[in-house]
Amino acid sequence: MRRYGGPFLLLLIGAAVLRVSLFGDLYLRYVQAGLRPYLIASGAALVLLALTTAALRPAHSHSHTHSHGGSRLAWLLTLPALALLLFPPPALGSYSAEREAARRAAQGVGTFPALPDGDPVTLTVAEYGSRAVYDSGRSLKGRTVRLTGFVTRDDDGTWYVTRLVVSCCAADATTAKAEIRNATAPPTDTWVTVTGTWHPKGTLGSPTAWPPVLDARTVTKIPEPTNPYEKP
Incomplete structure (x- = not known):
């Protein structure tokens, strides 16, 4: 044998x-x-x-x-x-997200393409973060957005909707997240869809603008999607 x-x-x-x-x-x-x-x-x-x-x-x-x-x-x-x-x-979750320091987008401050008509507009968490932190045109202002991700939280109770961004495979995963306000946090690693409005924070393009903030209107628990990762 x-x-x-x-x-x-x-x-x-x-x-x-x-x-x-x-x-x-x-x-x-x-x-x-x-x-x-x-x-x-x-x-x-x-x-x-x-x-x-x-x-x-x-x-x-x-x-x-x-x-x-x-x-x-x-x-x-x-x-x-x-x-x-x-x-x-299982797919990577909050533990993987927390091991990485807050990721900064590679682009500088500038204008972004206009968002599609109609609210809520669905964005990836990474897209929302880029527009919130770097968009000098303030395209998020007055818009209702929809984000989907899993729940992570800080020790002080602050919680985030989080996604891992994968270019090729799980080994190169980076983190995108948005702080959620005005809503009770579900358990860590719960998948949710959050709708809400952009909450301006800090100086555009600076570390004080990170992570972006969303004032929640609704938080809905959902099953983990078949593909849990976002593309860059």
Whole structure:
């Protein structure tokens, strides 16, 4: 059985990748939707490689295995693959958001394109933050906006609607958030949709304007979306 350790490990990893990418939307917890075909191809390639390796490996290839501790170490590597296959980790949440200092947008102060007609206007949390902190045209003034994200909070009770912004995969996630006022905070990590109006704060383009503030009118609890991340 030991001679199949390597192929078995490849098979587990390939099956785990296929499980999260081919049979549902779990892959969206880790990467952007456009990378799905590459995950499927990688998982299929690993499974095929495992089966081919097992079929071609000669029966005597396990000689002297009793003298090798490396085979036991190799079997330990199956644990992470089994965990991914059986218990996929959840999407990043408030813990990941709190580890990162407040992210500043790369742009300077300037005018932004006009918002669409009609209220409330749906914005990503990152879009709202950019307009609130950097828009010299004050395009948010007098508008009702709708933001969706999960709840994070400070020790003093201040709470935020928060999203993690992912360019490629969860490893490059950064944080966007908006402070919510005039509403009771749901439990941390609860997903909510908040409608409200922009509350001007601080000097435009300065650290005092961060994080942006929203005066809430409604706060509605929602299920976690299939894709929990925003694109930059």
